[in-house]
Every structure is written in structure tokens, then in C-alpha cells.
Amino acid sequence: MELLLSLITGILVAAGIYLMLDRHVLRILFGFILLSNGVNMAILTAGRLSKAGLPIVPSGSLTPLGPYANPLSQALILTAIVIGFGVLIFCLSLAYRAARDLKSADADDMNLSEKEE
Amino acid sequence: MNKGGQSISDRTSCYQPTAMGLSVAFHLLLILGLSVFYDPAGSSHFWPWVPSLGVSFSIRLDGLSMLFSWLICGIGIFVQLYAYHYMKGKPSSGLFHAYLTLFMLAMLGLVLSGNLLLLFIFWELTTLTSYLLIGFDHEQELSRKNALQAVLVTGAGGLALLAGLILLGQMAGSYELDRIINHHAAFASDKRFAPALFLILIGAFTKSAQVPFHFWLPGAMSAPAPVSAYLHSATMVKAGVYLLARLSPVFSHSDLWFWALALTGGVTAVWAGLLALNQKDLKLMLAYSTNVALGKLIFLLAFGSRYAVSAALMFIIAHAFYKASLFMVIGTVDKATGTRDYNRLAGLGRVLKFSFIASGLSALSKAGIPPLPGFLSKEYMYKAALEASYIPAAVLVSVNSLMAALALLVVVRPFIYKPTEGTVPATSAEKSVFLWVPPLCLGILGVMATTLGLNWINTAVIVPAGMMISQAPDIEGLKLWQGLNLPLALSGISLLLGIAIFVVHARIKEVIGAAIRLLPSGSQCYDRVMNWITRLASVQTDMLQHGRLTGYMFVLFLMMTLLTLFSIPALPLPDTLDWQDIRFYEAMLGAGLTAAVIIVLVSRSRLLAIVSLGAAGFITTLFLMFYNAPDVAKTQLLVETLTVIFLVMIVRRLPKLSDVLPHPVGRRVLNAGISLTIGAGVFWTLYSISATELDTRLTDYFAASSVIKAHGRNIVNVILVDFRALDTLGEITVVVMAALGASAILLHRKRGRE
Numbered sequence: 001m002e003l004l005l006s007l008i009t010g011i012l013v014a015a016g017i018y019l020m021l022d023r024h025v026l027r028i029l030f031g032f033i034l035l036s037n038g039v040n041m042a043i044l045t046a047g048r049l050s051k052a053g054l055p056i057v058p059s060g061s062l063t064p065l066g067p068y069a070n071p072l073s074q075a076l077i078l079t080a081i082v083i084g085f086g087v088l089i090f091c092l093s094l095a096y097r098a099a100r101d102l103k104s105a106d107a108d109d110m111n112l113s114e115k116e117e
Numbered sequence: 118m119n120k121g122g123q124s125i126s127d128r129t130s131c132y133q134p135t136a137m138g139l140s141v142a143f144h145l146l147l148i149l150g151l152s153v154f155y156d157p158a159g160s161s162h163f164w165p166w167v168p169s170l171g172v173s174f175s176i177r178l179d180g181l182s183m184l185f186s187w188l189i190c191g192i193g194i195f196v197q198l199y200a201y202h203y204m205k206g207k208p209s210s211g212l213f214h215a216y217l218t219l220f221m222l223a224m225l226g227l228v229l230s231g232n233l234l235l236l237f238i239f240w241e242l243t244t245l246t247s248y249l250l251i252g253f254d255h256e257q258e259l260s261r262k263n264a265l266q267a268v269l270v271t272g273a274g275g276l277a278l279l280a281g282l283i284l285l286g287q288m289a290g291s292y293e294l295d296r297i298i299n300h301h302a303a304f305a306s307d308k309r310f311a312p313a314l315f316l317i318l319i320g321a322f323t324k325s326a327q328v329p330f331h332f333w334l335p336g337a338m339s340a341p342a343p344v345s346a347y348l349h350s351a352t353m354v355k356a357g358v359y360l361l362a363r364l365s366p367v368f369s370h371s372d373l374w375f376w377a378l379a380l381t382g383g384v385t386a387v388w389a390g391l392l393a394l395n396q397k398d399l400k401l402m403l404a405y406s407t408n409v410a411l412g413k414l415i416f417l418l419a420f421g422s423r424y425a426v427s428a429a430l431m432f433i434i435a436h437a438f439y440k441a442s443l444f445m446v447i448g449t450v451d452k453a454t455g456t457r458d459y460n461r462l463a464g465l466g467r468v469l470k471f472s473f474i475a476s477g478l479s480a481l482s483k484a485g486i487p488p489l490p491g492f493l494s495k496e497y498m499y500k501a502a503l504e505a506s507y508i509p510a511a512v513l514v515s516v517n518s519l520m521a522a523l524a525l526l527v528v529v530r531p532f533i534y535k536p537t538e539g540t541v542p543a544t545s546a547e548k549s550v551f552l553w554v555p556p557l558c559l560g561i562l563g564v565m566a567t568t569l570g571l572n573w574i575n576t577a578v579i580v581p582a583g584m585m586i587s588q589a590p591d592i593e594g595l596k597l598w599q600g601l602n603l604p605l606a607l608s609g610i611s612l613l614l615g616i617a618i619f620v621v622h623a624r625i626k627e628v629i630g631a632a633i634r635l636l637p638s639g640s641q642c643y644d645r646v647m648n649w650i651t652r653l654a655s656v657q658t659d660m661l662q663h664g665r666l667t668g669y670m671f672v673l674f675l676m677m678t679l680l681t682l683f684s685i686p687a688l689p690l691p692d693t694l695d696w697q698d699i700r701f702y703e704a705m706l707g708a709g710l711t712a713a714v715i716i717v718l719v720s721r722s723r724l725l726a727i728v729s730l731g732a733a734g735f736i737t738t739l740f741l742m743f744y745n746a747p748d749v750a751k752t753q754l755l756v757e758t759l760t761v762i763f764l765v766m767i768v769r770r771l772p773k774l775s776d777v778l779p780h781p782v783g784r785r786v787l788n789a790g791i792s793l794t795i796g797a798g799v800f801w802t803l804y805s806i807s808a809t810e811l812d813t814r815l816t817d818y819f820a821a822s823s824v825i826k827a828h829g830r831n832i833v834n835v836i837l838v839d840f841r842a843l844d845t846l847g848e849i850t851v852v853v854m855a856a857l858g859a860s861a862i863l864l865h866r867k868r869g870r871e
Contacts (some may be wrong), residue, residue: 021670026723045803
């Protein structure tokens, strides 16, 4: 099982990086989304995959009964998803504004702040 | 100056006498305190500071450090007094005294340190405070430039010194001077010996302004006169000499030490002497003659015999007194006439009477006339040289005759020659006692040192410090009269030669000037190197900071690729591929995800790309469901949906994917190579991780305490809102800030339109 998920993670990361190397800002953002997904999958896989049981303590018990999926990696992914989403929205609006103001979606044209006055 | 500034200046000048008194009292207290604790046999005090790095605040008070401490504090008093009047009325003169005191303390710390790293810290502090002092007239460009030059040259040397000291510390297994000096015999065969010595020598030679680093010292003459009188007589430039004297027991038995010191010192002394003769500015002449003195000291340390060491110690005392006094006198001359050009100075002896006496006494000591300290050190110098061979004796005779000629030049022409048409009339600048008492006192103290106080100097510093440097038990005190012998004859010869050089000075100056112009000057080389560095920096910046995002990304991921290639293949993979575990529907979902990703990669339609992106996101959600992560799956589902909605909203207003030219084919192949390598690296790493044992301590803890401590049954939720609540708070903050930022970016335009 880890084999499949590792493979999927590798594919997501490779595609994400390839897109992030592109010139169109939109494709860079697509790359960012794929890379985020890849990272989430990586955390899940590194925390081990389990189909055995939910990480929930049944009522009437103080600890989980039987095997359960790793709750720690899930908590970390949750944090990662939310932060990734926040950053993505910020980048989206930035790309939108930049593209409208500069009349171009070419990332290499978006260098007003680096030009000498 | 405006009215407010004037009143502040008045107010500060009221405080100055009190501050001055306190400052002198502070110096005296330091001298007294150190003298009380001083034991010629040497004593150490140890306080741990950073034990893990071997840094301790240890103090070592022996003959050598006591000699320097006395000079630093003693000359310091006179310099402070002189500066009191010299800087009066100038803005921020209070700051000047503060810098001077800070420098004095740094210097004191340097000579008292018993730990190599502590010594280095004080060494750098002297560099920093001297920068503030040399560049004190920071409104003048030249001042700033020269201060920077001094701090860069000595700072670069400081870095070399640090490396050298660390090597030395590693050889000895300790940074404590006591231990290093006691175990010096063990280092000689160590392969770190030569590099350590070389680096330490660079540090000492830059600080003590030896060829080829000599140029910063004359450059530092743009400092006010009190700074030159202090930094270039007893303190800053002597730090290198002190360090070499201190480490002499460790290194002096090696040939490298002898040749490096003898050649550098000898060349510096002769070359700087010639340069000094070529100057018109009296202050610059003194500056170059300080180079000569430092060269001579290094030359003497090379021999390290008991006569050489005694001569060096005596010369340190002599030079501190006469050079400080002469710098002050030149400062007064500058104040009285407005010039330091000796062609335009004459007849000052009648106007500046006390300064004339002070400079006369100092110049006699510099020239080496009995019974002044300069003479005494010269006698022993010749003794030491004659013990070795005739070559060092010849070097010393030529250096000393240059010194004598310089001493005559500094005094005879400005003070004794009759004024002519070309000379500047002098106003009496000696109304304030502070301008003539300090140099006069130093001059008189110089005379007294060898006539009345020689016995005391011998027992208090020369013998203990000499034993410290040469590690020889047979050091004797200096004697003023040793009978008619060869050294005395050499002394006479160098004096006569000096007078001869003085007489024909105007004629040989042209020859010297022509010879000097043939060689590149140190200062020009420095400027050229600085130019290269700034040019290299701008070329490099233009190359790296080109302003193209794709270029930055490319470099970033290329580095990651290289890291992947060099480190990942070392990770072990599981022995067997567990492909049998994969269920059919999982494999199908994996294939679907791959297909979606490929569509995103190749599609030229914006909408198709977004739809495929959404599909890929939903498939990952399904995987989260399969592996018992319902909370994560729910969140991912919401986020994916929102992402698609936002993308569709915005994408209509963005240029088409085909509006921007793709990279050329070669670049795209390279990009593909980079991304495939990193992707493969991620796969490899993850799969390798899955073969290792999982550390479940944290998971077990959360599972066990979820109900008992946090009263929650959903462990994932409990971790987020309870065990890692602060983390979640930070996450919420990030999202709020991103939302604020995004709305500011999007709304700004609308407001602009209104």
C-alpha cells in the first residue's frame, strides 16, 4: 500500500515542480496546488497507512480498542491543508492583480520591484 | 551653530572639568589597582564564561602585561588631558573622550587576557573602537575612507588571527595561555604548527602595520592628534607586537618564525624609514616613523636572545613616551599655525617654548642620545645584533640613522630655523596648559625613566617580562654605562650618519621619491583590491538577482535536484515490493489521478486544466477516506471545492495559457529532468521510510490521554484543539492574514477607480 501512495506522491510532486518552473502564473499556481496535495500524501504515507480503524475512542472506553490509524499525521495534514489553502488564496489574488495591472501573465515580466528606478 | 546648539555646548563644557577629573582618577585607580595585584612572578585569575567552547574570563598579570598596562593607562592620562583642550569647543567632544576610554579598556583587556579567545574578543574591540576614533571627523570623506581602510585591513587580519588562535588552541587542547605556554614543546611536530603560525603572523602584521599592510597607519593620520598620540605610540599598533611577544615561547624556536619576523620587520623598518624621509607633512613623517619603530620591534623579536628582548622592551617604553609626546607637539603646531608642512614652518621655538622643550627631549630619545631610553635600547639592540652576525647590525645601523635623521627633521626645522618669507606665522597656542603639559611631562618622564628609575624598571618589568618572552632565566637588568665597546661605536656611527642624512636631506629626497614612485604603493593596491571586490559583487548580484522568477525557481529546484542525487540513493529500499497488497480499485484510482495530472500538464485550455486539477484533488480525498482519515477527507473536500470555485472565478480575467510563450524545448526537457528527479527522490524517500520502524511514542501518548486528560474522543480533534492548540492558533492567524492580504490586494483597485 505504501508503494502505491509513495508512487502517487512522487507523481504529484514531479508534476507540481514541472508546472512551477513554467512561465504562465496560472500554471505556476496549478503546480503549487499539486505540490500541496503531494505534501499531504507524503505526510499521510510517512505516518503509515492503516485500514484497521478510526482514531476515535469509543464511548465507555478510556483508550481506543484495537488498532487505529495514526492520528498525529492526520492532525499535521489538517494544519497543512488549511495553511496551504490560505497561502493559495493569497497567491491567487496576487497573480490576478499582477496580471491585470501588467497586462501579462508571464512571470518573467512581473519584475517591477526588482528593476532599478 | 544655532543658538540651541551653542547652549548645549556651553552646558557640556561646564561638565567637562569634572568629567576630566573623574577620567584621570579612573586611570589612576586602574594603575593603582593593577600595581597592587602585580607580582613579577606572574599571577592568573580564572572565571569560567563559556566552558563548552573553552572560553573563560581569565586574567593573566605578569611582567609583560604589566608593562603594557602601565603604558596604556599612563599615556592614556596624558592623552585624555591633552584631548581635553585639543577637542574643546568641537561638537561631541564628550563622545570623543568616551571612545578614547572605551578604546583604553579594550586595549587593557587585550594585554590582560589569559585566554586566547578572550584575547581575540578584546583584539576586535580595539579594532572597532579605533574605527570610531580614526573616523571621528566623520563629516570629512577622507576621514571616513581612512577609518574604513584601517578597520578593513586590521579586521581581515583579525579573521586570520582567529583561525590561527583556534588552530593553536586545538594543538594545545586548551585556550588558556598558561597551559599553552607551559606545553609549547609538544607543538613543534604538529602539522598544524606552520598554518597556525602563518595565520597568527598575518593578524599581528596587519595590526602592527608591517609591509605590505603598512599603509593603513599613515592613512589613519586623518584622525585628531590625540588619537594618533595614543593609538600609534603605546597602544593599538603595539597590540601585534604584544601578541608576538606573548606567543614567542610557543613559536620562537622555529625557522619560519625567525625568517618571517626578521625579513618583515627589517624590510618594514628600512622601507618605511625611506617613505618617512619623503614626506612633507610632519604628522605623516611621524606615522611612517612609527612603522619603522614597529618593524624594528618585530625584527628584535625574531632574534629573541636576551639582549634582543631587553632592547625590545626598553624600546617599547622609549617609543611610547617619545612618540606620544611628538604627536601631541605636532598637534599643537597644527593648532598654532594651521599647517603641518615643514617647508612652511620655522622659528616656532620662540612662540611654542614648552612644546619645543618637549619635542627636543623626545627627539633626543628618538635619535638615541645618552642617557635617554632610546639610547639604552639602541645599545642593547647592537649587542644582540653583534651576537648574531654583521648583517642584522648593518640593518639596525641604517634604520637607526634614518630614525636620527627623522628626529632632527621633526624638531630642527620647525623650531630652530629662522622664519623666512614662505613660512607661516604662529599664534601662541600654549595659553592652555593642557596643550603643553602632557607632552612636556612625557618628555621629562622619558629622561627620568633611565636616569632615576632604571633599577626600578629593571626589576619591575624588564627582567620578568624578558623572562616571559625568551623563557631564559639569565635575563639581566639594563645598565646605562657599559664602557667603550663596539655597540657604543655603532651608536655613534648611526648618529653621525643620521646627521649626514639630515644635512643632505633635500638632495636625497628627490632620489628617494623617484625610487618610491617606481613601486606600487600599498594604498593603491588596497584601492584596486576594493574596486575588484565591489565590481565582483555587482557582477555576481546581476547574475544572481536578475529579476526573472523562472530563473530563481530553476536555480532553487536545480539545487534540490543535486541534493537529491547526492543523498537519496543512499537510503535503503524495502527488500520486496509489496505490489500484491494493492487492491484493484486503488490501482484504478491511482491511474485516474495520474491521468488527471497529465491533463493538467499538457492542456492548453484553462477550464480543462482546472477540472482535472479538481479531479486530482478529489481522488486524493478518496485515498484519505480509505485510510481512516475522515476529518482530513472532509476538510480536503471543502478546500478542493473552494479552490476550484475561486480558480474559475479568477481565471476568466487572466490571459489564456497560450498567450504566454512556453520555454524553449531544451529548457522544457531540462525542467522535466529536474522535476522527475525530485519526484523520484520523494518516492524513494517515502518508500524507504515505510520500511523502517515507526516511532509511536507520541501517537500512543495522544491516544492514551485523549479521554483522560482532554475529555475528547476524536483523537485528531483533541490533538488540534488541545495538545497543539497554540499551533492551531498560529494556523488560524495565517489564514486570517492571508485573507486580509488577499482582500487588500483585490479591493484596492476598486477604491482606486472611485
